[in-house]
Amino acid sequence: MFSQEILKGTIKPLIIKLIKDERRMYGYQITQKVKELSTQKIVITEGALYPALHKLVDEGILITESEWIGNRERKYYSLSESGIKTAPAKLEEIRESILMLVQLFDLKPLVYDAK
Amino acid sequence: MFSQEILKGTIKPLIIKLIKDERRMYGYQITQKVKELSTQKIVITEGALYPALHKLVDEGILITESEWIGNRERKYYSLSESGIKTAPAKLEEIRESILMLVQLFDLKPLVYDAK
DNA sequence: TACGATACCTAATATTATTATGTATAATTT
DNA sequence: AAATTATACATAATAATATTAGGTATCGTA
Numbered sequence: 001m002f003s004q005e006i007l008k009g010t011i012k013p014l015i016i017k018l019i020k021d022e023r024r025m026y027g028y029q030i031t032q033k034v035k036e037l038s039t040q041k042i043v044i045t046e047g048a049l050y051p052a053l054h055k056l057v058d059e060g061i062l063i064t065e066s067e068w069i070g071n072r073e074r075k076y077y078s079l080s081e082s083g084i085k086t087a088p089a090k091l092e093e094i095r096e097s098i099l100m101l102v103q104l105f106d107l108k109p110l111v112y113d114a115k
Numbered sequence: 116m117f118s119q120e121i122l123k124g125t126i127k128p129l130i131i132k133l134i135k136d137e138r139r140m141y142g143y144q145i146t147q148k149v150k151e152l153s154t155q156k157i158v159i160t161e162g163a164l165y166p167a168l169h170k171l172v173d174e175g176i177l178i179t180e181s182e183w184i185g186n187r188e189r190k191y192y193s194l195s196e197s198g199i200k201t202a203p204a205k206l207e208e209i210r211e212s213i214l215m216l217v218q219l220f221d222l223k224p225l226v227y228d229a230k
Numbered sequence: 231t232a233c234g235a236t237a238c239c240t241a242a243t244a245t246t247a248t249t250a251t252g253t254a255t256a257a258t259t260t
Numbered sequence: 261a262a263a264t265t266a267t268a269c270a271t272a273a274t275a276a277t278a279t280t281a282g283g284t285a286t287c288g289t290a
Contacts, residue, residue, distance in 0.1 A: 008276090047248060162278070251270100
């Protein structure tokens with residue numbers, strides 16, 4: 001059994017992380033990428049995804065460009081200049097938060113791999 | 116900078132984890148323990164704590180016993196029989212969720228420590 | 231005696247996610 | 261050819277959860 005409840009609050013940082021890695025992504029692609037990375041365990045619903053994307057645009061972190069594939073729209077999101085500047089600090093915060101969870105829930109011994 | 120936003124959704128599992136370890140705890144003690152374990156970084160607010168505790172009681176996971184220290188009440192919470200049975204599975208779920216976050220946010224290389 | 235710490239609690243508000251619904255095109259299966 | 265699934269966007273009603281603010285009261289210490 002896998003619980004999605006703990007993943008609440010992670011969607012915006014996750015979007016930033018994915019878009020930073022991929023340079024640009026569109027909404028549907030994000031849902032598929034998360035499914036893939038999580039071996040089908042995490043399903044981002046559209047009701048969570050699109051409002052989160054729109055908020056990130058409102059916050060000036062993401063910018064959009066539409067592309068038309070045939071008659072169908074694709075809205076690509078990428079980091080704005082401001083987003084490029086602020087993303088590393090945000091992701092570092094998330095990193096610390098997740099490692100804090102590891103510590104709190106006593107998931108140690110986990111250590112950095114020297115490899 | 117430390118972000119508490121990702122910790123949303125973790126309060127109920129965290130309570131279960133702490134009470135499982137300590138056998139029994141009272142509300143204020145939980146806030147102090149979390150502060151201590153997180154080196155002052157995580158502050159559980161009472162508006163989140165008490166409703167969560169009450170819900171866990173309603174769900175039959177926790178039971179309470181009041182103790183009077185002088186004229187002041189302390190409400191101790193411990194796992195119910197049902198809670199004792201279900202806690203391991205719940206914590207395993209959380210474990211998987213947190214390790215999923217580690218994976219998604221690419222916090223690898225993290226490996227089990229052989230020590 | 232004033233203040234900070236201990237100890238419980240709720241209510242209004244804000245945030246975020248789930249569930250349901252809506253629209254439409256493209257590709258695949260029957 | 262028709263039906264279904266996948267792709268692709270979106271919003272609205274509801275539910276769940278947290279923040280902020282407020283309330284009450286005791287205990288220990290400066």
